[in-house]
Amino acid sequence: QQQVKQSPQSLIVQKGGISIINCAYENTAFDYFPWYQQFPGKGPALLIAIRPDVSEKKEGRFTISFNKSAKQFSLHIMDSQPGDSATYFCAASRGGADGLTFGKGTHLIIQP
Amino acid sequence: DADVTQTPRNRITKTGKRIMLECSQTKGHDRMYWYRQDPGLGLRLIYYSFDVKDINKGEISDGYSVSRQAQAKFSLSLESAIPNQTALYFCAPYRDKNEKLFFGSGTQLSVL
Numbered sequence: 699q700q701q702v703k704q705s706p707q708s709l710i711v712q713k714g715g716i717s718i719i720n721c722a723y724e725n726t727a728f729d730y731f732p733w734y735q736q737f738p739g740k741g742p743a744l745l746i747a748i749r750p751d752v753s754e755k756k757e758g759r760f761t762i763s764f765n766k767s768a769k770q771f772s773l774h775i776m777d778s779q780p781g782d783s784a785t786y787f788c789a790a791s792r793g794g795a796d797g798l799t800f801g802k803g804t805h806l807i808i809q810p
Numbered sequence: 811d812a813d814v815t816q817t818p819r820n821r822i823t824k825t826g827k828r829i830m831l832e833c834s835q836t837k838g839h840d841r842m843y844w845y846r847q848d849p850g851l852g853l854r855l856i857y858y859s860f861d862v863k864d865i866n867k868g869e870i871s872d873g874y875s876v877s878r879q880a881q882a883k884f885s886l887s888l889e890s891a892i893p894n895q896t897a898l899y900f901c902a903p904y905r906d907k908n909e910k911l912f913f914g915s916g917t918q919l920s921v922l
Contacts, residue, residue: 707850734913741900741913742853787852797843797868798911802852 701725704788704801712809717775719804721788724769728790732798733762733773736785745786746773778808813837814914816901822920823891831886831917833901841904842884843911844868844876846897853900859884891921 703722711717723731732747748755748762748771755762761774775782785805789798817832833842843858855868857876865876873895877885888895898918902911 704852739915741902741916743913744911796866797855797858798853799869800845800852800854802850 701799702788702790702801704804706804707802708805708807710807710809711778713778713780715778715808717778717782717806717808718772719786719788719806720770720772721801722768722770723790725790725792725799726769727792728799729793730791731762731764731771732789733760734787734789734800736787736803742787775806778806780808780810782806783808813912814901814903816899816914816917818917819915820918822922824922825892827891829888829891829919831888831899831901831919833884833886833914834882835884835901835903836882837903838881839903840881842878843902843904844874844884844886845900845902845913846870847900847916848897856886856899888919888921891919893921895919896921 701724705720733745734742735745736742746757746760746762748764750766753764759776764771785803787803788801791798815834823829841860844856845853847853854870856874857868859865859878862878875887898916900913900916902913
């Protein structure tokens with residue numbers, strides 16, 4: 699059973715555009731929702747995270763939108779740059795105790 | 811990041827061989843996790859440990875075992891490697907409440 703579903707699998711965006719990646723979860727006990735960014739040859743690195751008590755969190759060009767009733771959250775990358783080209787993973791956890799459950803990832807390409 | 815060291819970085823082995831992947835961390839984190847990454851499947855949790863006496867199975871523990879030799883060291887073993895265990899393996903200590911997991915650079919394992 700896939701508890702975190704991520705879409706799209708791949709995404710191509712023009713430089714300066716908005717990149718949007720979506721995730722949906724099933725377990726209502728999840729209380730922490732991070733996004734990780736991974737460059738080739740590197741481990742995933744935390745990009746931004748949100749808890750369900752807020753509907754939006756912004757850090758620079760990166761924004762998480764969270765919809766608790768729909769059990770969905772999304773990552774928006776404003777003014778996308780070629781350096782943002784990477785694989786992005788959404789994830790969720792329950793109380794932090796038993797690790798993160800990851801989506802399958804989105805391969806993002808920003809075209810110059 | 812020097813916080814987490816995984817060895818080896820790359821390993822090629824044959825079906826049926828026993829292999830150990832090692833992980834060490836320098837920051838004294840209590841919790842440590844092993845994930846495997848497969849293209850298109852995201853990251854899946856294999857085992858995790860809260861301290862040297864506490865080992866827990868993750869989503870895909872079959873065919874794997876772990877050893878927490880010390881707070882700083884958490885090893886993953888494949889008792890009898892099979893080709894579908896070919897994957898990128900990550901060790902991840904739990905850094906702090908805000909960052910959750912910090913991933914090492916990974917071990918690329920190929921089982922022929």
